[in-house]
Amino acid sequence: MAPAFEENSSLDPSQTPLHQSLSNAGAVSAKSKVTIVGSGNWGSVAAKLIASNTLKLHSFHDQVRMWVFEETLPSGEKLTDVINRTNENVKYLPGIKLGKNVFADPDIENAVKDANMLVFVTPHQFMDGICKKLVGKVNKDVEAISLIKGMEVKKEGPCMISNLISEQLGINCCVLMGANIANEIAVEKLSEATVGYRENKEIAEKWVQLFTTPYFIVSAVQDVEGVELCGTLKNVVAIAAGLVDGLEMGNNTKAAIMRIGLREMKALSKLLFSSVNDSTFFESCGVADLITTCLGGRNRKVAEAFAKNGGKRTFDDLEAEMLQGQKLQGVSTAKEVYEVLSHRGWLELFPLFATVHEIAIGHLPPSSIVKYSEHKPMSLV
C-alpha cells in the first residue's frame, strides 16, 4: 500500500541504520513524531515550516510524515512518488522545497499510527469522514492541532473542528489560526499565527516551537474556541468588506464595517462560549487575519463583484465564474450564523452578520450593508 517507502528508505524511521538507532536510543524514545494529515496548499507550507524545525530541535524526530490524498498526475506518476522524489508538492505548492525530511504517505492509517503529534489541515468537509476512519487507529496520548478554518455552524451552536477531532478520537486538540496566506509564507515573508489551547500550556508551547521560524511568528493563547471562531467568522466580515469595496464607499466606511465586524465576531464568540477572551481578538487570529482577509481573499473579491452588479447576479453564479471550483466560505457561514442568531433570538444584536446574509440571498440590496440605521438598531455599535 505504501510503495513510496522503498524509494525513501533513508527517511523512514523504521529503516534507520542500526548504529544510529543505538547511539540515539535513549533520545529517540522521547522524541515526538509528527504527522501532517493533509497536503494541500496550506498543508504543504505547514510541512515546510515543521520540517525545518524538526531538523533543528532535539525533541522531535527529523522525519515529518505527510498524508497525501493520492492522485495520479498528468505525467502518469503518483503524487506521493513525485513529492518523495523531488521534495516538492508539484500540484499544490509548486516551486517550493518542502525539505528532504518530509515523507509523503498515501496511507492515512499508516501515516498516523506511530505519530505523537498530528497536524490536521484538510478541507473542513472531509474531516468528519477522516475522523471516522481514524477511530482506534491513533495513539491514545497523541496530541492534535487543527489548522482548518471554517467549521459548521449549526442551530444549536457551532460544531467546531477541534471539538470534532477531540470527541471522535478521544484526544486533546489545539488550533492554529492567523493571517496566513500560504503562498506568502512559502516564500518566507514575515507572517504570524496564534495557537489556541484548552488547558495544557506545555503542549501549546511545543506546538509553538514546532511551527515558529524567523519569518513565522507564533504565540499561544488559552482560548481554543475564540481562536477557532475568529478563523470562521472573519469570512462573513470579508463579504461585508467586499460589498463596501464594490459600492466604492471609501476607506472610512470599510474600516468602520471591519471594526463592527470584529465587534460582532467577539460578541458572538463570547455569547456562544463564555470562556472566550477579548484579548484573543488582538492576536494574529483576530485583527490581523481579519485585515488580510478583507484586503485580499476570495470572499472579499466575489462580494465586490456582487455589489458592482447591484446584486443582480447571485453569489453562486459569480462563485462558479470567478473561483474555478473553489467554494465561497463566507456566504455559507453567513447562512449558518443567521440560523443560529434566528434560533436564539439574537438577530437584532448582530446587524452586520444578519445583513450580510439578507443581502446574499437577495432580500436586501448590497447598499444595505451601510444602512443599518434604516432597518436595524445599532445595538452593538
Place this chain on the structure above:
Amino acid sequence: MAPAFEENSSLDPSQTPLHQSLSNAGAVSAKSKVTIVGSGNWGSVAAKLIASNTLKLHSFHDQVRMWVFEETLPSGEKLTDVINRTNENVKYLPGIKLGKNVFADPDIENAVKDANMLVFVTPHQFMDGICKKLVGKVNKDVEAISLIKGMEVKKEGPCMISNLISEQLGINCCVLMGANIANEIAVEKLSEATVGYRENKEIAEKWVQLFTTPYFIVSAVQDVEGVELCGTLKNVVAIAAGLVDGLEMGNNTKAAIMRIGLREMKALSKLLFSSVNDSTFFESCGVADLITTCLGGRNRKVAEAFAKNGGKRTFDDLEAEMLQGQKLQGVSTAKEVYEVLSHRGWLELFPLFATVHEIAIGHLPPSSIVKYSEHKPMSLV
C-alpha cells in the same frame, strides 16, 4: 472687528427678534451654545455635522459659531464673508453646504465668549498660542472637546492636547477621534468616531448627541488618554505599513505589522497612563482608524515611496515633493516616541516603534521593518 455680523444678523443670537426671545425665554437660557474653534477641512465637516443636529435638538441653540482664521481670497473677498453668504467653506471644503445656521466669525474672543460648548479642531501646533489667547475669555463652566490628532510627545511623556486645553483654560475637555477622512464624511458616507471622556458621562453623551448623524456613528468611552494616544500613535504604525507596501511584502506581512503596531500602541498607552483600557483599542479610534490610516493616508504613502527608493531619498525630501507643504506627522511622532522610549529604557519593549524611527533617520534600511528577529527581541509579540 466682526463685519460679518451685519450681513448675517438673522443668525446672530444677539439679534434675535424680540417676540422670539420672549416666547423661548425659558428654553433659551438652558440651551447650549456651540462654538467651533477652527475651520479647516475637518473643522468644516464638524460644523456641518453639528449644525444639522442643533437644528433638530431642543437642548442646543440653532446657531453654531465657527471661528475662522481670516484670509483674503483671490477674489479679494474675506473668507468669513464668503462662508456666511454661501454657507460654504470655499477654501477648505468646497462644494459642501455647512448649513445656514453656521456663522463664521473671524474674532476668536467674540466667537467663544458666550459659548457653553467649545469644539477645538485646529492644527495642533497652533493650540498653545490659541489657549494662551483664550485664558480668562471663556465661560468658567464651558465644556470643551478636542478633535485634534497628534500631540507633542516629550521625554517626560506625551503632552496631550486635551490636557493643554484643560490646564491652560481650567476647563474639562473630552476628545473625539476615529476613522475620519473628512471628505468622505462630508459626502455622508458611513463613518464612526469615539468620544473619550474623563469622568462626566452626561457631558460625553451630550457630545455624542451633538455629533451623531445617520452616517456618523459616535460612541463614548471613559478613557481620554487612550482615545487621544490612538490618534497620534497610529501615524507611526502607518509609516511601518507604508514601508511594507513599498517593499511589496504582501497582505500577510502588512496585517502582521499593523497588528504588532496596534499592540505597541496599546502597550505604550498603558505604560504611560495606567487608566487606559484595552477595550478602547477595539473602538473606532483604535482598530478602525488604524486600518483607514494604513490603507490610505499620507504617512503610508510617503513611507511607501521611501521604501521604494531603498531609503536613499530622505523623508524630508519626499514630503516636500509629495505633500505640497503638508507635514508628515508619523515621522516626527516616531522621533518623539523614540525619545520617550529611550529616556525610560523601554526601547527593547517596542521594536516596531523603535525600528520605524531608526529607518526614518537612515540608521537601518527599510527592510528592517520585517527583520525584528535579527536585531530586536520580539518581546511584545
